[in-house]
Amino acid sequence: MTQPVVGVLALQGGVAEHLAMLESLGARAIRVRSASDLLGNDGAPVVHALVLPGGESSTMDRLCSAFGLFGPLREVIAAGLPVLGTCAGLIMLASQIEDPAPGQQSLGVLDVTVARNAFGSQVDSAEVLLEWMGPSTTPDHLDSHPGDSASHADTGDTAEGHVDVTDAVTGHLGRAFDLVSGRAASDADVALAPSGVVRAAFIRAPAVTRVGDGVEVLARYQESVVAVRQSNILAISFHPELTGDVTVHEELLGLVRLEAAV
Amino acid sequence: MVSMTHTVHSPADNKTPVTGSKLVKSGLADMLKGGVIMDVVTAEQAKIAEDSGAVAVMALERVPADIRAQGGVARMSDPDLIEQIIDTVSIPVMAKARIGHFVEAQVLEHLKVDYIDESEVLSPADFVNHIDKHRFTVPFVCGATNLGEALRRITEGAAMIRSKGEAGTGDVSEATRHIRTIRSQIAELQGLYTVSPDALYVKAKELSAPYELVVEVARTGKLPVVLFTAGGIATPADAAMMMQLGADGVFVGSGIFKSGNPAERARAIVAATAYYDDPARIAEASRGLGEAMVGINVADLAAPHRLAERGW
Numbered sequence: 001m002t003q004p005v006v007g008v009l010a011l012q013g014g015v016a017e018h019l020a021m022l023e024s025l026g027a028r029a030i031r032v033r034s035a036s037d038l039l040g041n042d043g044a045p046v047v048h049a050l051v052l053p054g055g056e057s058s059t060m061d062r063l064c065s066a067f068g069l070f071g072p073l074r075e076v077i078a079a080g081l082p083v084l085g086t087c088a089g090l091i092m093l094a095s096q097i098e099d100p101a102p103g104q105q106s107l108g109v110l111d112v113t114v115a116r117n118a119f120g121s122q123v124d125s126a127e128v129l130l131e132w133m134g135p136s137t138t139p140d141h142l143d144s145h146p147g148d149s150a151s152h153a154d155t156g157d158t159a160e161g162h163v164d165v166t167d168a169v170t171g172h173l174g175r176a177f178d179l180v181s182g183r184a185a186s187d188a189d190v191a192l193a194p195s196g197v198v199r200a201a202f203i204r205a206p207a208v209t210r211v212g213d214g215v216e217v218l219a220r221y222q223e224s225v226v227a228v229r230q231s232n233i234l235a236i237s238f239h240p241e242l243t244g245d246v247t248v249h250e251e252l253l254g255l256v257r258l259e260a261a262v
Numbered sequence: 263m264v265s266m267t268h269t270v271h272s273p274a275d276n277k278t279p280v281t282g283s284k285l286v287k288s289g290l291a292d293m294l295k296g297g298v299i300m301d302v303v304t305a306e307q308a309k310i311a312e313d314s315g316a317v318a319v320m321a322l323e324r325v326p327a328d329i330r331a332q333g334g335v336a337r338m339s340d341p342d343l344i345e346q347i348i349d350t351v352s353i354p355v356m357a358k359a360r361i362g363h364f365v366e367a368q369v370l371e372h373l374k375v376d377y378i379d380e381s382e383v384l385s386p387a388d389f390v391n392h393i394d395k396h397r398f399t400v401p402f403v404c405g406a407t408n409l410g411e412a413l414r415r416i417t418e419g420a421a422m423i424r425s426k427g428e429a430g431t432g433d434v435s436e437a438t439r440h441i442r443t444i445r446s447q448i449a450e451l452q453g454l455y456t457v458s459p460d461a462l463y464v465k466a467k468e469l470s471a472p473y474e475l476v477v478e479v480a481r482t483g484k485l486p487v488v489l490f491t492a493g494g495i496a497t498p499a500d501a502a503m504m505m506q507l508g509a510d511g512v513f514v515g516s517g518i519f520k521s522g523n524p525a526e527r528a529r530a531i532v533a534a535t536a537y538y539d540d541p542a543r544i545a546e547a548s549r550g551l552g553e554a555m556v557g558i559n560v561a562d563l564a565a566p567h568r569l570a571e572r573g574w
Contacts (some may be wrong), residue, residue, distance in 0.1 A: 056294070056297060056317040101351075102309075121374040122376035126286060129280040137339045
Protein backbone atom coordinates (compact mmCIF):
# COMPACT_ATOMS: atom_id res chain seq x y z
CA MET A 1 0.00 0.00 0.00
CA THR A 2 1.60 3.27 -1.07
CA GLN A 3 1.18 6.45 0.90
CA PRO A 4 0.31 9.85 -0.50
CA VAL A 5 3.41 12.03 -0.68
CA VAL A 6 2.85 15.62 0.37
CA GLY A 7 5.45 18.30 -0.27
CA VAL A 8 5.79 21.22 2.14
CA LEU A 9 7.46 24.33 0.74
CA ALA A 10 10.42 24.63 3.11
CA LEU A 11 12.13 27.93 2.35
CA GLN A 12 11.12 29.59 5.62
CA GLY A 13 8.38 29.50 8.26
CA GLY A 14 6.30 26.95 10.13
CA VAL A 15 7.39 23.91 8.11
CA ALA A 16 8.05 21.31 10.82
CA GLU A 17 4.50 21.59 12.21
CA HIS A 18 2.96 20.75 8.83
CA LEU A 19 5.37 17.86 8.29
CA ALA A 20 4.46 16.40 11.70
CA MET A 21 0.73 16.82 11.18
CA LEU A 22 0.77 15.24 7.71
CA GLU A 23 2.83 12.30 8.99
CA SER A 24 0.38 11.85 11.87
CA LEU A 25 -2.39 11.52 9.27
CA GLY A 26 -0.47 8.75 7.50
CA ALA A 27 1.01 10.71 4.61
CA ARG A 28 4.70 10.86 3.74
CA ALA A 29 5.74 14.49 4.05
CA ILE A 30 8.80 15.88 2.29
CA ARG A 31 10.46 19.29 2.23
CA VAL A 32 10.36 21.18 -1.06
CA ARG A 33 13.25 23.62 -1.45
CA SER A 34 14.01 23.48 -5.15
CA ALA A 35 12.28 22.67 -8.42
CA SER A 36 13.80 19.17 -8.40
CA ASP A 37 11.98 18.39 -5.14
CA LEU A 38 8.72 19.13 -6.94
CA LEU A 39 9.16 17.85 -10.48
CA GLY A 40 10.71 14.62 -11.72
CA ASN A 41 12.95 14.33 -14.79
CA ASP A 42 9.83 13.80 -16.91
CA GLY A 43 8.43 17.13 -15.71
CA ALA A 44 5.58 15.49 -13.77
CA PRO A 45 5.06 16.31 -10.09
CA VAL A 46 6.72 13.89 -7.67
CA VAL A 47 4.22 14.77 -4.92
CA HIS A 48 0.48 14.14 -4.70
CA ALA A 49 -0.21 17.37 -2.85
CA LEU A 50 1.53 20.50 -1.67
CA VAL A 51 1.42 22.69 1.42
CA LEU A 52 2.50 26.34 1.34
CA PRO A 53 3.12 27.06 5.03
CA GLY A 54 2.92 30.16 7.18
CA GLY A 55 5.91 32.43 7.55
CA GLU A 56 6.79 35.78 6.06
CA SER A 57 5.19 35.95 2.62
CA SER A 58 7.63 38.63 1.45
CA THR A 59 10.62 36.46 2.45
CA MET A 60 9.21 33.36 0.74
CA ASP A 61 8.43 35.42 -2.35
CA ARG A 62 12.00 36.64 -2.62
CA LEU A 63 13.48 33.18 -2.12
CA CYS A 64 11.03 31.65 -4.64
CA SER A 65 12.03 34.24 -7.24
CA ALA A 66 15.75 33.99 -6.55
CA PHE A 67 15.81 30.20 -6.70
CA GLY A 68 13.48 29.50 -9.61
CA LEU A 69 10.52 28.01 -7.75
CA PHE A 70 7.85 30.40 -8.96
CA GLY A 71 7.27 28.84 -12.36
CA PRO A 72 7.20 25.20 -11.22
CA LEU A 73 4.85 25.99 -8.31
CA ARG A 74 2.43 27.88 -10.53
CA GLU A 75 2.56 25.13 -13.14
CA VAL A 76 1.74 22.19 -10.85
CA ILE A 77 -1.03 24.05 -9.03
CA ALA A 78 -2.61 25.30 -12.26
CA ALA A 79 -2.50 21.72 -13.55
CA GLY A 80 -4.64 20.59 -10.61
CA LEU A 81 -2.26 19.41 -7.88
CA PRO A 82 -4.14 19.59 -4.55
CA VAL A 83 -2.65 22.40 -2.47
CA LEU A 84 -3.20 23.89 0.97
CA GLY A 85 -1.95 27.39 1.73
CA THR A 86 -1.91 28.62 5.33
CA CYS A 87 -1.44 32.30 6.23
CA ALA A 88 1.57 33.36 4.10
CA GLY A 89 0.64 30.42 1.84
CA LEU A 90 -2.79 31.98 1.23
CA ILE A 91 -1.06 35.24 0.25
CA MET A 92 1.23 33.39 -2.16
CA LEU A 93 -1.72 31.68 -3.88
CA ALA A 94 -3.87 34.80 -4.28
CA SER A 95 -4.39 36.55 -7.60
CA GLN A 96 -4.10 39.93 -5.93
CA ILE A 97 -2.40 41.33 -2.79
CA GLU A 98 -3.88 44.62 -1.54
CA ASP A 99 -0.77 45.85 0.23
CA PRO A 100 2.23 43.95 -1.10
CA ALA A 101 5.75 44.54 0.16
CA PRO A 102 7.65 46.42 -2.57
CA GLY A 103 7.98 44.14 -5.57
CA GLN A 104 6.14 41.25 -3.90
CA GLN A 105 4.52 38.84 -6.37
CA SER A 106 2.04 36.03 -5.92
CA LEU A 107 1.34 32.83 -7.83
CA GLY A 108 -2.06 34.15 -8.92
CA VAL A 109 -3.73 30.72 -9.06
CA LEU A 110 -6.54 31.47 -6.57
CA ASP A 111 -9.11 34.06 -7.62
CA VAL A 112 -9.18 36.14 -4.44
CA THR A 113 -7.78 39.42 -3.17
CA VAL A 114 -6.00 39.31 0.20
CA ALA A 115 -5.02 41.96 2.70
CA ARG A 116 -1.89 41.24 4.75
CA ASN A 117 -1.90 41.70 8.55
CA ALA A 118 -5.66 42.33 8.32
CA PHE A 119 -6.30 41.77 12.03
CA GLY A 120 -3.61 44.04 13.47
CA SER A 121 -0.20 43.53 15.04
CA GLN A 122 0.98 40.63 17.20
CA VAL A 123 -0.89 41.82 20.32
CA ASP A 124 -4.10 41.16 18.35
CA SER A 125 -3.04 37.62 17.37
CA ALA A 126 -5.54 35.17 18.85
CA GLU A 127 -6.73 31.61 19.31
CA VAL A 128 -10.38 31.09 18.45
CA LEU A 129 -12.92 28.40 17.63
CA LEU A 130 -14.20 28.91 14.10
CA GLU A 131 -17.30 27.56 12.50
CA TRP A 132 -16.02 25.48 9.59
CA MET A 133 -18.19 24.89 6.57
CA GLY A 134 -16.62 21.87 4.92
CA PRO A 135 -16.38 22.22 1.14
CA SER A 136 -19.64 21.34 -0.55
CA THR A 137 -19.67 18.72 -3.28
CA THR A 138 -20.50 21.39 -5.82
CA PRO A 139 -17.83 24.07 -5.58
CA ASP A 140 -18.95 25.51 -8.89
CA HIS A 141 -22.53 25.97 -7.70
CA LEU A 142 -22.51 28.34 -4.78
CA ASP A 143 -26.22 27.89 -4.10
CA SER A 144 -25.53 24.91 -1.82
CA HIS A 145 -26.27 25.17 1.91
CA PRO A 146 -22.97 24.69 3.68
CA GLY A 147 -24.49 25.11 7.13
CA ASP A 148 -26.80 22.15 6.69
CA SER A 149 -24.84 18.96 7.13
CA ALA A 150 -27.83 16.77 6.27
CA SER A 151 -28.12 18.26 2.79
CA HIS A 152 -24.35 17.76 2.43
CA ALA A 153 -24.59 14.08 3.05
CA ASP A 154 -27.48 13.79 0.63
CA THR A 155 -25.61 15.53 -2.15
CA GLY A 156 -22.54 13.44 -1.52
CA ASP A 157 -24.50 10.25 -1.94
CA THR A 158 -25.85 11.09 -5.38
CA ALA A 159 -23.97 10.15 -8.50
CA GLU A 160 -24.37 13.71 -9.68
CA GLY A 161 -22.53 15.08 -6.65
CA HIS A 162 -19.70 12.64 -7.27
CA VAL A 163 -19.29 13.70 -10.88
CA ASP A 164 -19.24 17.38 -9.96
CA VAL A 165 -16.37 16.92 -7.56
CA THR A 166 -14.21 14.82 -9.81
CA ASP A 167 -14.80 17.26 -12.64
CA ALA A 168 -13.79 20.15 -10.43
CA VAL A 169 -10.51 18.50 -9.56
CA THR A 170 -8.80 17.91 -12.87
CA GLY A 171 -6.80 14.71 -12.94
CA HIS A 172 -3.14 15.04 -13.84
CA LEU A 173 -1.03 12.59 -11.85
CA GLY A 174 -2.14 9.65 -13.92
CA ARG A 175 -1.45 7.16 -11.17
CA ALA A 176 -3.68 6.01 -8.37
CA PHE A 177 -2.62 4.79 -4.97
CA ASP A 178 -4.36 3.10 -2.12
CA LEU A 179 -5.75 5.05 0.75
CA VAL A 180 -3.69 5.79 3.80
CA SER A 181 -6.39 4.67 6.15
CA GLY A 182 -7.43 1.67 4.12
CA ARG A 183 -10.65 3.26 2.96
CA ALA A 184 -11.64 2.48 -0.62
CA ALA A 185 -10.02 4.76 -3.19
CA SER A 186 -13.39 5.27 -4.83
CA ASP A 187 -14.94 6.64 -1.67
CA ALA A 188 -15.84 10.04 -3.06
CA ASP A 189 -17.21 11.60 0.09
CA VAL A 190 -13.97 11.48 2.05
CA ALA A 191 -13.60 15.15 1.14
CA LEU A 192 -16.94 15.91 2.72
CA ALA A 193 -15.92 16.70 6.29
CA PRO A 194 -19.08 17.49 8.22
CA SER A 195 -19.65 21.09 9.12
CA GLY A 196 -18.05 21.69 12.45
CA VAL A 197 -15.63 23.71 14.40
CA VAL A 198 -11.93 24.30 13.81
CA ARG A 199 -9.53 25.41 16.52
CA ALA A 200 -7.62 28.18 14.80
CA ALA A 201 -4.67 30.40 15.66
CA PHE A 202 -4.53 33.73 13.86
CA ILE A 203 -1.02 35.19 13.89
CA ARG A 204 -0.65 38.57 12.18
CA ALA A 205 -3.09 36.95 9.80
CA PRO A 206 -4.24 38.01 6.35
CA ALA A 207 -7.90 38.14 5.28
CA VAL A 208 -9.65 37.54 1.98
CA THR A 209 -11.26 40.80 0.87
CA ARG A 210 -12.62 39.70 -2.51
CA VAL A 211 -13.86 36.26 -3.49
CA GLY A 212 -13.93 35.41 -7.19
CA ASP A 213 -16.48 33.28 -9.03
CA GLY A 214 -16.05 29.60 -8.31
CA VAL A 215 -14.39 30.27 -4.96
CA GLU A 216 -16.25 28.80 -2.01
CA VAL A 217 -16.09 30.43 1.43
CA LEU A 218 -15.35 27.90 4.18
CA ALA A 219 -14.94 30.07 7.28
CA ARG A 220 -15.25 33.63 8.52
CA TYR A 221 -13.69 35.42 11.48
CA GLN A 222 -14.84 38.86 12.65
CA GLU A 223 -16.90 39.23 9.44
CA SER A 224 -13.84 38.54 7.28
CA VAL A 225 -13.40 35.57 4.97
CA VAL A 226 -10.54 33.44 6.33
CA ALA A 227 -10.89 30.11 4.50
CA VAL A 228 -11.70 29.37 0.86
CA ARG A 229 -11.63 26.58 -1.68
CA GLN A 230 -11.35 26.80 -5.44
CA SER A 231 -11.39 23.27 -6.94
CA ASN A 232 -7.92 21.83 -6.04
CA ILE A 233 -6.88 24.82 -3.90
CA LEU A 234 -7.61 25.15 -0.17
CA ALA A 235 -6.41 28.35 1.46
CA ILE A 236 -6.78 29.60 5.02
CA SER A 237 -5.63 32.64 7.01
CA PHE A 238 -4.93 30.72 10.19
CA HIS A 239 -2.72 27.98 11.63
CA PRO A 240 -4.37 24.64 12.43
CA GLU A 241 -0.88 23.11 12.39
CA LEU A 242 -0.14 25.04 15.61
CA THR A 243 -3.35 24.10 17.44
CA GLY A 244 -3.24 20.46 16.35
CA ASP A 245 -6.65 20.56 14.63
CA VAL A 246 -6.48 18.11 11.70
CA THR A 247 -9.73 19.12 9.94
CA VAL A 248 -8.13 21.14 7.14
CA HIS A 249 -5.26 18.73 6.53
CA GLU A 250 -7.79 15.91 6.26
CA GLU A 251 -9.62 17.97 3.65
CA LEU A 252 -6.35 18.21 1.69
CA LEU A 253 -5.78 14.45 1.87
CA GLY A 254 -9.42 14.01 0.86
CA LEU A 255 -8.69 15.98 -2.32
CA VAL A 256 -5.75 13.65 -2.99
CA ARG A 257 -8.03 10.63 -2.64
CA LEU A 258 -10.57 12.15 -5.02
CA GLU A 259 -7.76 12.72 -7.47
CA ALA A 260 -6.64 9.12 -7.17
CA ALA A 261 -10.19 7.94 -7.72
CA VAL A 262 -10.49 9.71 -11.08
CA MET B 263 -32.00 34.09 36.24
CA VAL B 264 -32.50 37.78 35.59
CA SER B 265 -30.67 38.02 32.33
CA MET B 266 -32.85 39.00 29.41
CA THR B 267 -30.19 38.02 26.90
CA HIS B 268 -31.36 35.53 24.37
CA THR B 269 -28.68 32.88 23.97
CA VAL B 270 -28.31 31.10 20.65
CA HIS B 271 -26.71 27.70 21.03
CA SER B 272 -24.38 26.76 18.21
CA PRO B 273 -21.36 24.48 17.98
CA ALA B 274 -19.10 27.52 17.84
CA ASP B 275 -20.57 29.29 20.84
CA ASN B 276 -17.22 29.62 22.55
CA LYS B 277 -15.92 32.09 19.98
CA THR B 278 -14.27 34.73 22.12
CA PRO B 279 -10.76 35.18 20.74
CA VAL B 280 -7.95 34.55 23.24
CA THR B 281 -5.01 36.93 22.75
CA GLY B 282 -1.57 36.67 24.35
CA SER B 283 -1.74 32.91 24.90
CA LYS B 284 1.43 30.86 25.01
CA LEU B 285 0.45 29.40 21.65
CA VAL B 286 0.07 32.71 19.81
CA LYS B 287 3.21 34.11 21.46
CA SER B 288 5.43 31.20 20.46
CA GLY B 289 3.44 30.80 17.23
CA LEU B 290 4.83 34.04 15.79
CA ALA B 291 8.35 32.80 16.55
CA ASP B 292 7.45 29.55 14.75
CA MET B 293 6.61 31.59 11.66
CA LEU B 294 10.04 33.28 11.78
CA LYS B 295 11.90 29.96 11.61
CA GLY B 296 14.48 29.60 8.87
CA GLY B 297 14.68 33.37 8.65
CA VAL B 298 16.98 36.29 9.37
CA ILE B 299 16.07 39.09 11.79
CA MET B 300 18.05 42.25 11.09
CA ASP B 301 19.00 45.19 13.32
CA VAL B 302 18.02 48.53 11.76
CA VAL B 303 18.45 52.09 13.03
CA THR B 304 16.42 54.02 10.43
CA ALA B 305 13.27 53.54 8.37
CA GLU B 306 15.45 53.40 5.22
CA GLN B 307 17.48 50.51 6.64
CA ALA B 308 14.24 48.77 7.63
CA LYS B 309 13.09 49.01 4.03
CA ILE B 310 16.36 47.58 2.73
CA ALA B 311 16.05 44.72 5.23
CA GLU B 312 12.48 43.94 4.16
CA ASP B 313 13.38 44.14 0.47
CA SER B 314 16.25 41.73 1.08
CA GLY B 315 13.98 39.09 2.61
CA ALA B 316 14.36 39.66 6.37
CA VAL B 317 11.57 37.92 8.34
CA ALA B 318 11.57 40.73 10.93
CA VAL B 319 13.53 43.81 11.91
CA MET B 320 14.88 44.91 15.28
CA ALA B 321 14.34 48.66 15.66
CA LEU B 322 17.27 50.31 17.48
CA GLU B 323 18.90 53.71 17.91
CA ARG B 324 22.39 52.26 17.71
CA VAL B 325 23.57 48.87 16.52
CA PRO B 326 25.62 46.92 19.10
CA ALA B 327 28.94 47.81 17.42
CA ASP B 328 28.19 51.52 18.00
CA ILE B 329 26.89 50.94 21.53
CA ARG B 330 30.22 49.24 22.17
CA ALA B 331 32.25 52.01 20.53
CA GLN B 332 30.38 54.91 22.12
CA GLY B 333 29.93 53.45 25.59
CA GLY B 334 27.57 54.98 28.15
CA VAL B 335 24.18 53.67 29.21
CA ALA B 336 22.19 52.08 26.39
CA ARG B 337 18.38 52.26 26.71
CA MET B 338 15.13 51.61 24.86
CA SER B 339 14.89 53.51 21.57
CA ASP B 340 12.84 56.65 20.99
CA PRO B 341 9.16 55.78 20.36
CA ASP B 342 9.20 58.05 17.28
CA LEU B 343 11.90 55.94 15.66
CA ILE B 344 10.10 52.70 16.52
CA GLU B 345 6.79 54.00 15.14
CA GLN B 346 8.44 55.22 11.93
CA ILE B 347 9.85 51.75 11.38
CA ILE B 348 6.51 50.07 12.19
CA ASP B 349 4.84 52.36 9.64
CA THR B 350 7.49 51.64 7.00
CA VAL B 351 7.55 47.84 6.84
CA SER B 352 4.95 45.08 6.70
CA ILE B 353 7.12 42.43 8.41
CA PRO B 354 7.17 42.11 12.22
CA VAL B 355 9.01 44.80 14.16
CA MET B 356 10.90 43.93 17.34
CA ALA B 357 12.41 46.36 19.83
CA LYS B 358 14.72 46.02 22.81
CA ALA B 359 14.01 46.73 26.47
CA ARG B 360 16.68 46.69 29.17
CA ILE B 361 16.91 43.55 31.30
CA GLY B 362 14.40 43.93 34.14
CA HIS B 363 12.98 47.23 32.83
CA PHE B 364 9.30 46.33 32.81
CA VAL B 365 8.19 49.90 32.13
CA GLU B 366 10.21 50.08 28.91
CA ALA B 367 8.42 46.85 28.04
CA GLN B 368 5.03 48.41 28.83
CA VAL B 369 5.89 51.31 26.54
CA LEU B 370 6.95 48.97 23.72
CA GLU B 371 3.76 46.95 24.10
CA HIS B 372 1.75 50.17 23.92
CA LEU B 373 3.58 51.06 20.69
CA LYS B 374 2.41 47.68 19.34
CA VAL B 375 5.79 46.24 18.53
CA ASP B 376 5.39 42.57 17.55
CA TYR B 377 8.11 41.20 19.83
CA ILE B 378 10.18 42.60 22.72
CA ASP B 379 13.81 41.60 23.10
CA GLU B 380 14.79 41.79 26.77
CA SER B 381 18.37 42.34 25.82
CA GLU B 382 21.82 42.25 27.36
CA VAL B 383 22.94 44.56 24.55
CA LEU B 384 21.31 47.41 26.50
CA SER B 385 22.47 48.33 30.01
CA PRO B 386 20.64 46.18 32.57
CA ALA B 387 18.04 48.00 34.70
CA ASP B 388 17.81 45.30 37.37
CA PHE B 389 20.71 43.10 38.43
CA VAL B 390 18.42 40.62 40.21
CA ASN B 391 15.13 40.25 38.37
CA HIS B 392 14.23 39.82 34.74
CA ILE B 393 10.86 41.10 33.48
CA ASP B 394 7.81 39.00 34.45
CA LYS B 395 6.90 38.34 30.84
CA HIS B 396 3.68 36.47 31.65
CA ARG B 397 2.06 39.82 32.45
CA PHE B 398 2.27 40.96 28.83
CA THR B 399 0.21 40.21 25.72
CA VAL B 400 3.19 40.94 23.47
CA PRO B 401 5.71 38.07 23.29
CA PHE B 402 9.34 38.29 24.44
CA VAL B 403 12.61 36.91 23.16
CA CYS B 404 15.51 36.61 25.62
CA GLY B 405 19.18 35.80 25.33
CA ALA B 406 20.88 32.76 26.86
CA THR B 407 24.40 31.39 26.97
CA ASN B 408 23.41 27.95 28.28
CA LEU B 409 20.38 25.72 28.82
CA GLY B 410 19.73 26.72 32.42
CA GLU B 411 19.57 30.39 31.48
CA ALA B 412 17.24 29.58 28.57
CA LEU B 413 14.89 27.57 30.82
CA ARG B 414 14.81 30.32 33.46
CA ARG B 415 13.80 32.83 30.79
CA ILE B 416 11.11 30.46 29.49
CA THR B 417 9.84 30.05 33.07
CA GLU B 418 9.49 33.85 33.25
CA GLY B 419 7.42 33.74 30.05
CA ALA B 420 9.89 34.12 27.15
CA ALA B 421 8.30 32.74 23.97
CA MET B 422 11.54 32.61 22.01
CA ILE B 423 15.22 32.20 22.95
CA ARG B 424 18.29 33.45 21.15
CA SER B 425 21.73 32.31 22.07
CA LYS B 426 23.67 35.46 22.93
CA GLY B 427 27.01 35.29 21.21
CA GLU B 428 28.97 38.50 21.64
CA ALA B 429 27.02 41.31 19.98
CA GLY B 430 28.72 44.01 17.96
CA THR B 431 31.96 42.13 17.38
CA GLY B 432 31.56 40.35 14.04
CA ASP B 433 33.36 37.46 15.79
CA VAL B 434 31.17 34.37 15.59
CA SER B 435 33.10 32.29 18.15
CA GLU B 436 30.87 33.12 21.12
CA ALA B 437 27.71 32.45 19.10
CA THR B 438 29.19 29.07 18.25
CA ARG B 439 30.05 28.37 21.87
CA HIS B 440 26.57 29.25 23.11
CA ILE B 441 24.55 27.33 20.53
CA ARG B 442 26.85 24.31 20.96
CA THR B 443 26.53 24.50 24.75
CA ILE B 444 22.73 24.65 24.64
CA ARG B 445 22.48 21.83 22.12
CA SER B 446 24.88 19.54 23.97
CA GLN B 447 23.14 20.16 27.29
CA ILE B 448 19.85 19.23 25.63
CA ALA B 449 21.42 16.08 24.19
CA GLU B 450 22.71 15.14 27.63
CA LEU B 451 19.23 15.44 29.15
CA GLN B 452 17.79 13.45 26.29
CA GLY B 453 20.24 10.64 27.00
CA LEU B 454 19.33 10.60 30.68
CA TYR B 455 15.62 10.43 29.92
CA THR B 456 15.83 6.81 28.83
CA VAL B 457 18.89 5.64 30.76
CA SER B 458 18.44 7.18 34.21
CA PRO B 459 15.47 9.53 34.47
CA ASP B 460 16.01 9.81 38.22
CA ALA B 461 19.13 11.86 37.48
CA LEU B 462 16.92 14.61 36.04
CA TYR B 463 16.12 15.86 39.57
CA VAL B 464 19.70 16.79 40.22
CA LYS B 465 20.05 18.10 36.66
CA ALA B 466 17.20 20.52 37.39
CA LYS B 467 19.10 21.63 40.48
CA GLU B 468 22.36 22.05 38.53
CA LEU B 469 20.63 23.98 35.76
CA SER B 470 18.70 26.09 38.31
CA ALA B 471 15.60 25.41 36.24
CA PRO B 472 12.18 23.90 37.05
CA TYR B 473 12.12 20.10 37.07
CA GLU B 474 9.02 19.92 34.81
CA LEU B 475 10.70 21.95 32.08
CA VAL B 476 13.88 19.88 32.37
CA VAL B 477 11.82 16.70 31.89
CA GLU B 478 10.04 18.20 28.89
CA VAL B 479 13.35 19.08 27.24
CA ALA B 480 14.70 15.61 28.05
CA ARG B 481 11.63 13.94 26.53
CA THR B 482 11.38 16.05 23.36
CA GLY B 483 15.07 16.71 22.75
CA LYS B 484 14.44 20.41 22.12
CA LEU B 485 13.53 23.64 23.84
CA PRO B 486 9.77 24.20 24.18
CA VAL B 487 10.21 27.45 22.18
CA VAL B 488 12.08 28.48 19.05
CA LEU B 489 15.85 28.88 19.39
CA PHE B 490 17.61 31.51 17.24
CA THR B 491 21.28 32.45 17.33
CA ALA B 492 22.75 35.93 17.64
CA GLY B 493 25.91 37.85 18.35
CA GLY B 494 28.77 38.14 15.86
CA ILE B 495 27.20 36.72 12.69
CA ALA B 496 28.66 38.69 9.77
CA THR B 497 28.75 36.45 6.67
CA PRO B 498 26.50 33.98 4.80
CA ALA B 499 28.76 31.14 5.96
CA ASP B 500 28.42 32.27 9.60
CA ALA B 501 24.63 32.14 9.30
CA ALA B 502 24.66 28.74 7.62
CA MET B 503 26.99 27.35 10.29
CA MET B 504 24.57 28.45 13.03
CA MET B 505 21.74 26.70 11.18
CA GLN B 506 23.80 23.52 10.79
CA LEU B 507 24.54 23.65 14.52
CA GLY B 508 20.81 23.49 15.13
CA ALA B 509 19.57 27.08 15.28
CA ASP B 510 16.03 27.73 14.02
CA GLY B 511 17.11 31.07 12.53
CA VAL B 512 19.54 33.95 13.04
CA PHE B 513 19.70 37.53 14.24
CA VAL B 514 22.19 39.71 12.41
CA GLY B 515 22.94 42.93 14.23
CA SER B 516 25.86 45.08 13.20
CA GLY B 517 26.96 42.59 10.52
CA ILE B 518 24.76 43.98 7.74
CA PHE B 519 24.64 47.76 8.06
CA LYS B 520 28.29 48.00 9.20
CA SER B 521 29.40 46.27 6.00
CA GLY B 522 30.35 47.66 2.60
CA ASN B 523 27.19 46.68 0.72
CA PRO B 524 24.28 46.12 3.13
CA ALA B 525 21.55 45.18 0.61
CA GLU B 526 23.72 42.57 -1.14
CA ARG B 527 24.97 41.14 2.14
CA ALA B 528 21.46 41.01 3.57
CA ARG B 529 20.15 39.06 0.56
CA ALA B 530 23.13 36.74 0.71
CA ILE B 531 22.64 35.96 4.41
CA VAL B 532 18.92 35.30 3.80
CA ALA B 533 19.76 32.85 1.00
CA ALA B 534 22.47 31.10 3.02
CA THR B 535 20.10 30.71 5.98
CA ALA B 536 17.40 29.11 3.81
CA TYR B 537 19.86 26.82 1.99
CA TYR B 538 22.16 26.32 4.97
CA ASP B 539 23.12 22.76 4.04
CA ASP B 540 23.89 23.50 0.38
CA PRO B 541 27.56 24.58 0.01
CA ALA B 542 27.09 25.46 -3.68
CA ARG B 543 24.37 27.98 -2.87
CA ILE B 544 26.31 29.35 0.13
CA ALA B 545 29.35 29.80 -2.14
CA GLU B 546 27.19 31.59 -4.70
CA ALA B 547 25.73 33.84 -2.01
CA SER B 548 29.21 34.67 -0.66
CA ARG B 549 30.62 36.02 -3.96
CA GLY B 550 31.44 39.69 -4.43
CA LEU B 551 29.88 41.02 -1.25
CA GLY B 552 32.59 43.59 -0.62
CA GLU B 553 33.90 44.34 2.80
CA ALA B 554 32.44 42.60 5.84
CA MET B 555 32.28 44.56 9.08
CA VAL B 556 35.78 45.01 10.45
CA GLY B 557 34.99 43.47 13.81
CA ILE B 558 36.70 42.91 17.10
CA ASN B 559 38.14 39.62 18.34
CA VAL B 560 36.23 38.61 21.46
CA ALA B 561 39.52 37.48 23.04
CA ASP B 562 40.71 41.09 22.92
CA LEU B 563 37.68 42.37 24.86
CA ALA B 564 38.23 43.04 28.53
CA ALA B 565 35.75 41.13 30.67
CA PRO B 566 33.65 44.17 31.69
CA HIS B 567 32.93 44.83 28.00
CA ARG B 568 31.51 41.39 27.32
CA LEU B 569 27.76 41.78 26.95
CA ALA B 570 26.95 38.06 27.08
CA GLU B 571 27.79 38.01 30.79
CA ARG B 572 24.80 40.23 31.51
CA GLY B 573 21.74 38.20 32.55
CA TRP B 574 21.35 35.70 35.38
